[in-house]
Structure formats: C-alpha cells, structure tokens
Amino acid sequence: xxxxxxxxxxxxxxxxxxxxxxxxxxxxxxxxxxxxxxxxxxxxxxxxxxxxxxxxxxxxxxxxxxxxxxxxxxxxxxxxxxxxxxxxxxxxxxxxxxxxxxxxxxxxxxxxxxxxxxxxxxxxxxxxxxxxxxxxxxxxxxxxxxxxxxxxxxxxxxxxxxxxxxxxxxxxxxxxxxxxxxxxxxxxxxxxxxxxxxxxxxxxxxxxxxxxxxxxxxxxxxxxxxxxxxxxxxxxxxxxxxxxxxxxxxxxxxxxxxxxxxxxxxxxxxxxxxxxxxxxxxxxxxxxxxxxxxxxxxxxxxxxxxxxxxxxxxxxxxxxxxxxxxxxxxxxxxxxxxxxxxxxxxxxxxxxxxxxxxxxxxxxxxxxxxxxxxxxxxxxxxxxxxxxxxxxxxxxxxxxxxxxxxxxxxxxxxxxxxxxxxxxxxxxxxxxxxxxxxxxxxxxxxxxxxxxxxxxxx
Amino acid sequence: xxxxxxxxxxxxxxxxxxxxxxxxxxxxxxxxxxxxxxxxxxxxxxxxxxxxxxxxxxxxxxxxxxxxxxxxxxxxxxxxxxxxxxxxxxxxxxxxxxxxxxxxxxxxxxxxxxxxxxxxxxxxxxxxxxxxxxxxxxxxxxxxxxxxxxxxxxxxxxxxxxxxxxxxxxxxxxxxxxxxxxxxxxxxxxxxxxxxxxxxxxxxxxxxxxxxxxxxxxxxxxxxxxxxxxxxxxxxxxxxxxxxxxxxxxxxxxxxxxxxxxxxxxxxxxxxxxxxxxxxxxxxxxxxxxxxxxxxxxxxxxxxxxxxxxxxxxxxxxxxxxxxxxxxxxxxxxxxxxxxxxxxxxxxxxxxxxxxxxxxxxxxxxxxxxxxxxxxxxxxxxxxxxxxxxxxxxxxxxxxxxxxxxxxxxxxxxxxxxxxxxxxxxxxxxxxxxxxx
Numbered sequence: 072x073x074x075x076x077x078x079x080x081x082x083x084x085x086x087x088x089x090x091x092x093x094x095x096x097x098x099x100x101x102x103x104x105x106x107x108x109x110x111x112x113x114x115x116x117x118x119x120x121x122x123x124x125x126x127x128x129x130x131x132x133x134x135x136x137x138x139x140x141x142x143x144x145x146x147x148x149x150x151x152x153x154x155x156x157x158x159x160x161x162x163x164x165x166x167x168x169x170x171x172x173x174x175x176x177x178x179x180x181x182x183x184x185x186x187x188x189x190x191x192x193x194x195x196x197x198x199x200x201x202x203x204x205x206x207x208x209x210x211x212x213x214x215x216x217x218x219x220x221x222x223x224x225x226x227x228x229x230x231x232x233x234x235x236x237x238x239x240x241x242x243x244x245x246x247x248x249x250x251x252x253x254x255x256x257x258x259x260x261x262x263x264x265x266x267x268x269x270x271x272x273x274x275x276x277x278x279x280x281x282x283x284x285x286x287x288x289x290x291x292x293x294x295x296x297x298x299x300x301x302x303x304x305x306x307x308x309x310x311x312x313x314x315x316x317x318x319x320x321x322x323x324x325x326x327x328x329x330x331x332x333x334x335x336x337x338x339x340x341x342x343x344x345x346x347x348x349x350x351x352x353x354x355x356x357x358x359x360x361x362x363x364x365x366x367x368x369x370x371x372x373x374x375x376x377x378x379x380x381x382x383x384x385x386x387x388x389x390x391x392x393x394x395x396x397x398x399x400x401x402x403x404x405x406x407x408x409x410x411x412x413x414x415x416x417x418x419x420x421x422x423x424x425x426x427x428x429x430x431x432x433x434x435x436x437x438x439x440x441x442x443x444x445x446x447x448x449x450x451x452x453x454x455x456x457x458x459x460x461x462x463x464x465x466x467x468x469x470x471x472x473x474x475x476x477x478x479x480x481x482x483x484x485x486x487x488x489x490x491x492x493x494x495x496x497x498x499x500x501x502x503x504x505x506x507x508x509x510x511x512x513x514x515x516x517x518x519x520x521x522x523x524x525x526x527x528x529x
Numbered sequence: 530x531x532x533x534x535x536x537x538x539x540x541x542x543x544x545x546x547x548x549x550x551x552x553x554x555x556x557x558x559x560x561x562x563x564x565x566x567x568x569x570x571x572x573x574x575x576x577x578x579x580x581x582x583x584x585x586x587x588x589x590x591x592x593x594x595x596x597x598x599x600x601x602x603x604x605x606x607x608x609x610x611x612x613x614x615x616x617x618x619x620x621x622x623x624x625x626x627x628x629x630x631x632x633x634x635x636x637x638x639x640x641x642x643x644x645x646x647x648x649x650x651x652x653x654x655x656x657x658x659x660x661x662x663x664x665x666x667x668x669x670x671x672x673x674x675x676x677x678x679x680x681x682x683x684x685x686x687x688x689x690x691x692x693x694x695x696x697x698x699x700x701x702x703x704x705x706x707x708x709x710x711x712x713x714x715x716x717x718x719x720x721x722x723x724x725x726x727x728x729x730x731x732x733x734x735x736x737x738x739x740x741x742x743x744x745x746x747x748x749x750x751x752x753x754x755x756x757x758x759x760x761x762x763x764x765x766x767x768x769x770x771x772x773x774x775x776x777x778x779x780x781x782x783x784x785x786x787x788x789x790x791x792x793x794x795x796x797x798x799x800x801x802x803x804x805x806x807x808x809x810x811x812x813x814x815x816x817x818x819x820x821x822x823x824x825x826x827x828x829x830x831x832x833x834x835x836x837x838x839x840x841x842x843x844x845x846x847x848x849x850x851x852x853x854x855x856x857x858x859x860x861x862x863x864x865x866x867x868x869x870x871x872x873x874x875x876x877x878x879x880x881x882x883x884x885x886x887x888x889x890x891x892x893x894x895x896x897x898x899x900x901x902x903x904x905x906x907x908x909x910x911x912x913x914x915x916x917x918x919x920x921x922x923x924x925x926x927x928x929x930x931x932x933x934x935x936x937x938x939x940x941x942x943x944x945x946x947x948x949x950x951x952x953x954x955x956x957x958x959x960x961x962x963x964x965x966x
Contacts, residue, residue: 074742076593076642080634082605083627086557086729111555112889153816156806160875163882182882209819216822216845219774223671332772334668335661367599376597379657382665402665404657435604442606446558446623450889 094285101273106288113183115281125247126172134249146201190295233339276462280455329507336505341398354489360436409513544748545720551727559728560892567716570689578696592642623892641746674965718749727898768960787830793920794932795828867930880921
C-alpha cells in the first residue's frame with residue numbers, strides 16, 4: 072500500500088492514563104510510608120525524603136545539609152565507608168542522595184529479591200551513620216576541592232552568581248555545596264547536631280515501589296524502619312525556615328563575571344517569580360513550554376534555529392516551596408552576546424501580551440506536556456520519585472490524574488495573564504559569565520549602563 | 530537468579546532494511562529507534578565532523594514535511610532526539626501508542642526524501658549551531674580538550690579514531706553544502722539502516738507498518754566496511770595546559786573492539802580499578818592516601834578497536850607523579866594476581882543488576898529499542914543480549930588478569946598531564962607539550 076505523503080497521518084485518541092494506586096501507611100514511629108505496586112521488571116526502589124534541604128542551612132552554615140547527606144553513607148555500625156559501598160554493590164544496588172532546597176532525598180534501587188537487604192541497609196545508613204571525624208575531614212576537604220574546581224566551570228559560576236543576585240542573603244541563595252568560607256568553619260559537631268534534629272521519622276516520607284503487592288512493600292518498610300527511634304517528646308525537630316522568609320525586591324540590572332578568553336558567554340536572565348503551590352502552576356508550565364521549555368519554543372527557535380547563536384537556549388522555573396526563580400539559560404557565542412540578550416528580552420516581554428501565543432503554539436505546548444505524560448512513569452524509580460514530590464509539596468494523590476485536564480484547560484488569556492503577572496521585564500537580572508574585554512562595548516547597546524562587575528563566587 | 534531476557538522478532542525488508550520488534554505493554558507508548566551505520570569513522574582527515582553535522586540536518590525537514598522535524602511529533606506528545614558517535618548515528622522517538630504512524634511517516638520521509646528540503650541557509654545555520662555545540666562542550670569546558678589530545682596521540686592521523694566525532698573547528702567551518710548530497714546517498718538508505726519498534730504494539734502490526742512506510746524506499750548500496758589498524762609501541766607522554774585549578778592525569782591504552790575477546794574483561798577491570806568507592810584506585814588514591822580528589826576508568830568499546838582509560842585529578846598540593854606511581858602499582862597487582870574472589874562475586878552481582886535495569890525503559894538512549902539496534906548493527910544479531918550477559922558471567926579472575934596483562938602495558942600507552950596554564954612543571958617528566966584548538 073503506497074503511503075499518502077500529501078499530509079501527515081492522523082494521530083488517534085490519546086491512550087487513557089491512570090496513575091497506579093498509592094497505598095498509605097504510617098509506622099508507629101511516625102514515618103509516613105507510601106507503597107505502589109509496579110511489576111514491569113523485578114526491581115524495587117526506596118525513596119526516603121526528609122523535610123529540609125540546603126534552603127534551611129543557617130546563615131554562616133551554608134553547605135551543612137549537603138555535608139550531612141554526604142556523611143550518611145560513610146559508614147554505619149561496624150561498616151566503614153568502603154564496606155558500605157561494597158554492601159551496596161553486592162546487591163547490585165544503585166544509591167543516590169539529592170539535596171534540594173526544601174528536602175533531602177535518598178534513593179536506593181535493587182533487585183526485588185534483595186528487597187529486605189536493601190531496605191535495612193538504607194535504614195542503617197540514614198538512622199545510624201557512624202559520623203567519624205576522619206571521614207568528616209576527608210568529605211569536607213573533597214567538597215572544598217570541588218568548590219575550587221567549580222570556579223572554572225562557566226555554568227556553575229553563572230548559577231552561583233545568579234542565585235546570590237536574586238536571593239541576596241536568603242538561604243535559597245546558595246547551592247547545596249555552600250561556600251569555601253562556611254565549609255571551612257563547619258565541624259563534625261554541626262553535622263551530628265543537624266542529623267539529630269532533622270533525621271526524624273516524623274519528618275520523613277518513605278516511598279516504596281516494586282514488583283510486589285503494596286501490602287508486602289509496606290511490610291518490608293516496617294521491618295527495616297520500624298525500629299527507628301523518634302526523638303523524645305518535645306525535642307526540637309527542624310524542617311527548615313526558608314519558605315516564610317522575606318525576599319529582596321530587586322530592580323533590573325546587568326552584571327558580569329569576567330572570564331577572559333571565553334569562547335562563549337554563559338547567560339542567566341530572570342528573577343524570583345512564583346511558589347510551587349501557586350494555583351497558576353499549570354498556566355505557568357504551559358506558558359513556559361511556549362516560551363522556552365522545549366525544543367520547539369520561541370527562545371530556542373530564535374536563538375538556535377534562526378540565529379545559530381547557541382547550541383540550545385531554554386527557560387524554566389526552579390521550583391521551591393518558597394519563591395522560586397524563573398530564568399532563561401543559554402551559552403552563546405561570545406561575538407553574539409549582546410544580540411542574544413536583546414532577542415531574549417524581546418521574547419520574555421512579548422509573551423506578556425504584545426505577542427500572545429498563537430492557537431498552534433498553545434496546542435503544541437499543551438500537547439507536549441500532556442500527550443506523552445504516561446512515559447514519565449515507566450520505571451519503579453520514576454514512579455517513586457513522583458510520589459515523593461507529592462509529599463514534598465503537599466499535593467493530593469489525585470494530582471497526576473488531574474494534571475492532564477488541568478493543563479489542557481489553560482486558555483490563551485490565562486497564559487498571558489500568568490506571564491504578565493509572573494514575568495516582569497523591569498525586575499530582570501541579566502548575568503553574563505564571559506569575556507568582558509571583548510563584549511564590553513557591545514553591552515552598551517543594551518542601554519542598561521555599565522554592568523556590575525562581580526568576582527567569581529568562592 | 531532472575532531470568533533476564535530481551536525477546537524480539539526480526540525481518541529484513543526487500544530493500545535491505547532490518548526491522549526488529551519487541552512487545553512491552555506496560556505503558557501506552559511505542560519507541561521508534563533507527564540506526565544508520567555511519568559515524569565519524571566514515572570521515573576523512575580534513576573533513577571531520579561531517580557525520581554529526583549531518584545528523585543536525587535530519588531535523589530540519591524533508592520533502593513532504595518541509596519544516597522542522599520537532600513540531601508535529603511534539604504536538605503528538607513525542608519525546609525525540611538523535612546522536613552521532615564514531616560508529617553509528619541513531620534517531621529515536623517515544624510516542625503515545627496512538628502516534629506510531631506519525632513517527633514512522635516522519636522517519637521514513639527523511640530517509641527517503643531528505644535532499645529536496647535541504648537549503649544552503651539551513652545548512653549554514655546548523656553549521657553555526659554545531660560550532661556552538663563545540664564551544665559549549667569542549668572549548669569553554671575545563672579539561673574539555675583532554676580526550677581530543679589523547680586520542681590524537683593514540684591513533685595515527687589517517688585512522689578515523691584520530692579525531693573526535695564533533696570534528697575540528699576549521700573542518701566544520703570549511704564544510705561545503707555540496708558534500709551533503711553525496712553523504713546522504715552513501716549512508717542514509719535502507720540497506721545501511723536498522724529499525725526497532727518496541728513497546729505497546731503487536732508484532733504483526735509493527736511489521737506491517739514498517740513495510741508500509743519504508744518498503745518503497747530504494748535500498749541503496751551497502752557501504753564497504755571501514756577497517757583501520759592502530760598500535761603504539763612505546764609510552765608517549767603529553768602535556769596540555771588548560772584553564773583549570775587542579776592538574777589531572779589521563780592514561781589511555783588500545784583495547785579490544787566492542788564484543789571482541791577481552792572487551793568484557795576490560796570493562797570489569799575498569800570497574801575494579803577505578804569505578805566507585807570499592808575500587809582499588811579510589812581506595813588508595815582518594816580514601817587512604819588522599820593523593821587525588823577523584824578517579825575514574827572505563828573500557829570504551831568501539832567497532833574498529835577500543836581504548837581503555839584511567840583518569841585521576843590531583844588533590845591540592847599533590848603531584849601527578851605520585852598518582853602515576855600508585856596507578857602503576859595497581860596495574861602491576863592486577864596483572865600479577867588478578868581480581869580477588871570477593872571482587873569477582875561483586876562484579877557478577879552488578880552485571881546481573883545492570884542488565885536487568887537496562888530492561889526498564891523501551892525508548893531513548895540506552896533503552897531496549899536502542900540495545901536491540903546496537904546488537905543488530907554491531908553483531909547482526911538482535912538476540913545478542915543473552916550472549917552479552919553471558920560474557921560477563923563467564924569471565925573469571927584468570928581471564929580478567931590475563932586480559933589486563935595483555936593490554937595494560939607500560940610500554941604501549943599515552944599518558945597525558947593536563948595542568949593549569951603556565952604550570953608545565955606540574956606535568957610528568959619528559960612530557961611533550963601539545964595544543965588543541
């Protein structure tokens with residue numbers, strides 16, 4: 072049968088999507104357990120999420136939450152750090168810890184037949200880490216060395232400088248790794264104290280996803296984590312303070328971290344924008360998809376496909392419980408720096424009303440967010456991490472099922488309204504990490520005055 | 530033991546296109562994965578980077594859909610991408626089950642009808658995009674030129690692994706629009722391609738659709754296999770300066786080709802020497818002596834021949850010479866005594882787990898569809914998954930030892946010292962200064 076190439080073939084109705092059932096259970100010690108049966112491959116994933124992350128590092132202690140997380144797999148009981156890695160390898164486990172702004176999340180995936188061994192190892196690490204001085208000393212030094220190396224990595228320099236500009240002294244204003252100064256001052260006692268205060272069953276959610284029934288998953292969780300002792304009644308449990316703090320009220324500015332001879336300029340253009348719990352969240356996601364959240368977006372098509380200034384440009388929200396930054400990110404050819412900034416600013420402004428999304432743009436943005444949605448939940452780990460997000464942001468179990476209709480319901484007017492409300496050209500911070508001596512003159516054409524010259528963050 | 534299998538069906542269409550189908554109905558998506566057996570190994574000196582630039586052009590439109598490749602597919606909820614390496618170029622879409630026809634229409638249109646849509650303007654824009662990709666991933670990245678310098682020394686100038694897939698900047702700038710046509714005709718046709726459909730689709734329907742969309746495309750002439758030899762009869766020491774804080778040592782050796790004898794053993798050797806905290810070099814360099822801030826190592830399995838690499842970054846105040854001496858000690862111990870029984874047990878457990886984890890996704894880079902194509906293109910057998918796993922299960926301490934002894938020699942390797950600018954003194958003694966642009 073010959074193919075009709077005069078038009079694209081029609082696409083059928085979307086397959087129906089249902090998120091698997093999430094079974095709730097709370098252990099007597101207060102640990103919340105979420106169990107989801109997931110039978111494609113005989114593996115099991117544990118995601119243990121504890122409230123509090125780098126966003127609740129106290130002033131002067133930036134980097135502490137990440138240090139605590141790093142110390143967790145440095146030994147437990149009679150096991151040294153090396154023994155821990157060996158025990159993980161013997162059950163073929165993948166272990167990972169992520170320190171976010173609002174939570175610290177441990178993930179362990181192993182073969183289903185090693186479920187109990189994996190769970191009990193994770194429980195020992197998290198609840199009873201050895202916290203030896205010699206390990207602390209080594210781990211802290213490795214982090215200091217890493218910080219030193221980040222000074223040469225343009226995207227890391229840009230990220231650190233941008234966060235500091237938009238958040239000022241606020242605890243969200245640093246990367247989890249902290250700073251050279253604060254890391255040097257932190258002591259093992261600080262780590263022990265934060266672990267005691269933060270690593271409490273009542274501050275945690277354990278998501279277990281794997282190839283067995285939810286009841287079996289909950290039993291495994293109970294066997295491993297049931298003996299985790301809660302702090303004595305009345306003991307102080309901290310889960311972070313970043314959410315409610317005040318934020319600086321910035322006005323538009325241009326700043327540069329000079330990087331002599333750089334082949335490209337690393338750009339960050341944005342400002343603090345919205346919280347994850349905003350009711351405008353679906354509208355903002357659709358808006359971002361039109362603007363710069365996917366390959367076929369205004370910013371990428373302009374800067375990459377039309378102008379050839381960059382390998383790729385994108386925009387996005389870095390969602391936090393508190394006020395989250397929105398930014399455009401791109402690494403552009405040095406000679407095109409000023410032009411790329413102008414094009415970017417024009418796009419950020421246009422979507423606020425002067426060039427609302429066309430019908431096609433709106434349809435495409437929604438489709439790209441919703442029609443392929445089921446593929447986000449293919450593996451046990453994807454499912455477990457998704458459910459942990461529900462716990463982090465206090466979202467209902469029905470969230471994933473409701474996302475598709477909510478995103479599809481966003482109208483053109485709502486999108487423009489959200490853009491107008493949450494994107495403000497008069498408050499944009501424009502940060503460049505690039506070769507100042509070769510682009511300085513061209514930056515004058517932006518008519519923002521001389522850029523503020525910043526040192527490489529340390 | 531958990532049974533670990535990757536079942537499939539395969540047919541070859543009359544025009545030479547291999548079609549492979551794997552059913553997995555857990556999630557309502559289908560992975561479309563298409564390999565062309567062409568990569569930077571098919572380039573010539575002075576014309577490097579072309580295979581990769583061409584991959585970009587495949588996303589710019591074809592005769593019957595003469596605009597961007599992304600919009601109709603994203604409109605249908607697809608995730609899509611492509612990549613080029615030395616040996617092959619792959620393209621994939623993961624689409625909702627309802628959009629399989631669309632993905633096959635699009636892939637077949639650019640296989641059969643690309644050239645009428647290609648304009649000089651599209652070519653020139655993508656050339657600029659690729660130059661920016663090179664700046665972002667190599668020129669403006671710390672240590673970004675290290676592998677380029679090492680491979681250039683490991684392979685002679687006329688060997689196609691002498692250059693990296695991204696190509697030389699001056700070659701990219703000098704590319705001619707006219708060369709696109711020849712390249713497409715030589716390599717982008719059914720007899721040099723392999724298509725996998727994996728996921729929520731019935732096998733019979735998948736073959737019917739593949740035949741419907743691709744069956745009419747003329748087969749083309751299968752390009753001759755590339756062959757090239759490389760050996761290095763001594764230790765070469767190189768020095769490269771870069772904008773970095775900490776010096777880093779790279780040691781590279783020639784090693785067996787992908788799936789050849791010894792390839793799996795060197796993969797295991799890479800793990801036990803330098804992968805993770807349990808590895809011998811992490812223990813000695815980072816944990817016990819704190820000479821280095823990181824260490825890594827791997828066997829890079831490639832079609833014409835592999836290379837084995839060890840990399841370690843010096844801790845502040847420590848020297849690359851101290852690190853090199855520790856690495857040599859570790860290699861000496863491995864080639865003399867081999868892995869311990871505990872190391873082999875651990876390796877076996879990890880091999881089982883890793884092969885099982887590889888079965889979790891149908892699409893994308895490294896998903897089941899990509900693996901079936903790798904086995905089909907490189908071994909002519911999509912069912913090689915089981916044999917691939919068996920290679921790891923049958924490796925012994927003695928075969929790992931003997932393989933390491935054969936390949937990881939002191940007198941046949943390239944040792945690159947990458948040092949902060951202006952600090953040549955930090956390189957290993959006797960290193961010859963090289964530059965990369």
